[in-house]
Amino acid sequence: MTQPRTATTFAPPVMEARRWLDGVTHPADRPLLNVSQAAPVDPPPAPLREAMALIVLNNPDAHLYGPVLGLPALRAEIATRWSHSYGGHVTADQVAITSGCNQAFAAAIATLCAEDDEVIIPVPYYFNHRMWLDMSGVKTVPLQTGPGMIPDAKAAAALITPRTRAIALVSPNNPCGVEYPAATLRAFLELARKHGIALIVDETYRDFDSRSGAPHDLFVDPNWDDTLIQLYSFSKAYRLTGHRVGAIVASAARLAEVEKFLDTVAICPNQLGQHAALWGMQNLDAWLAGERLEILDRRAAINDNFAQMSAKGWELLGCGAYFAYLKHPFAMSSADLAPLLVRDAGVLVLPGTMFMPDDLPGGETQIRVAFANIDRVGVETLFNRLSNLSY
Template identity: 45%
Template sequence: MRLNPRTVRQIDSPFGEAGELESRRRGERDLLDLSQAAPCYPAAPAVVEHIAAVARDPHGGDYTDIAGLPHLREAFAADLSRSYLSHVRAEQIVITAGCNQAFCLAVSVLAEAGDEVVLAVPYYPNHDMWLRLNGIRPVYLEPGPDLVPDPEAAEALITPRTRAIVLVTPGNPSGVTAGPEAIERLAEVARRHDLALILDETYRSFRDTAEPAHRLLSDPQWEQTVVSLHSFSKDYAIPGYRVGAVVASPLLNREVMKLLDCVAICAPRIGQEAAWAGLTLAQEWRLARARELEEKRRRFAAVMAERPGGFELVSAGVFFGWMRHPFAGRSTEEVVRDLAIMYDTLVIPGTAFLPEDGRMLRASFSNVDQKSFADFANRLTAAGMSRTTIPAN
């Protein structure tokens, strides 16, 4: 069997590689897994009770409409309308098997091999990986000093082959939230050039404000430019249920549904029911978890303010700490490998989110309890003092 050389090694998933490192660790301490972000608490009781009832229903395992359960789409449209002070309609929503699938389907409608898509740096690695796997050239938009992309810099990257600008806000891996004005200026750039602005808003519920993330959905013409992607995984602690959404024009969604029908037929019914239960029965629970996570962020930032082992916290928000390691002469992959094997600590190298090695690491502080932050700092201190390295193989 011949393999496409573009898919071999150079586009491996950083999250899968973190699992390989875990298997090699010395195990002298309990594992601190700050790699893949996930809630460290179970789903709300109301969600669990509802999905248990669905599982017992004779039709609980049936297919749904390709676009998703009508009652979920209506509930999500109402939630978005409240959150964005706008009027979002159910026909503008397609439910997908997670936000990763939402991105893949939307981009596959908008671009093809040979086209270009502008990715704001640091980018989410699966976005970069999907583009390159499909022969679409990612064009990297460097961030400003506040880690928010500059619209003028974005405009300078646009060519006749550009099809979209992609921004994750709040950011993964940086945790930084772009303000409404910055998002709206990017949308204006996209509109002038007849491009899509793809906003991955997976972490919108974990911002430190109840104000709308942006005002784009209040514009009667937003469908011509905006593609908003969402996830229910973090909001309701159901990442394994795989449920997300594309919010876009009915015209774009019609094409998204053709692809969805081919790859999955529909998003899993049980995940859709869990998302509906969260939206209608667990909103207070959702807000309480967001407040807890904000307190966790403050505690993590306070611990990292001492720069343990020379590791510097550059930004922190939602689920993530974006850190710079102190080893100027070493590759970030090597530093991450040593942290895993010698110090039983899993993080993701910044090279997964950047086109070049910038000595950055992503630590998902949401994965551990606050009592573990001091332990994490102690392990970084020990790593900073050590000059021992582990061979690559």
């Protein structure tokens, strides 16, 4: 008997981790530090919420079906901004709006892959990417990362087969936080183009990159859309997590195929969320710049305070955007350690085993810390708790 598609993959990791909280109490002097999920817990900033309220009251179209590929004004705004910020040329018909970035990935894979095709993904990977590939009947081909958790295009070349349809990268990376060098992304684009496959680059966390200027030159290539598919999310930039607004930037021909997928699963992206994203892009540049500086300060706090962790045998494998990726010193799997941290330290993290295939080593020694919702003081508190543990 064949399995249904959903039975081919694992349970959602964040939901599994939340179940570790059941039955555990946290004393008033040691409240829970939840560093398990990379999503802002605060609502959108007040000016955006006020604008959204007016949209709800005064824009009847915000309550109706809209274009499957998204609001024309939002698509045009992204095209204009991307052309300017990346120094290339992106047109509105090369942009589609999706119901979050996860749907953008799902749509891209639906246009690329058939049963038993293959997609190369660096490990540790973003688990939802693996889950969608599983449920699509697509084989995940893991690419081991090198020094600094950076993937190597030459290593990826050895994994390409006649069934390979794409290489999928995330930069800044989830779960490791590292920012892929521009030369790395360029090497992957050239590799993908040489083999006639797609390069998917998920830039969900692009607004919190520590580098000034464009993080890569892929859009400068006049023929970028023959190979590149870029994904983006508004959830992090404007705290629109519950409104589910993402984007996919690709050739107009590919987006014609994407339209089939989107029309079938959602009909159109959330209209209110799209209007909010557009308002945010047009009015919140200064606010978003401040948010970026705050995230960069939290990243700095990780590095500033890690000496006490190093003294206890911890290693910092990667750090950036919303994440710090750590190697723990204990003689147990991170899958067993993570639930214990809830009880013994009041800390909820995700184990590295959630970001690695079961048959590859490494995940059992690693944990991911998502610091989107803890400030510099919270980082110090987290490290104080972790460095005082012994197992």
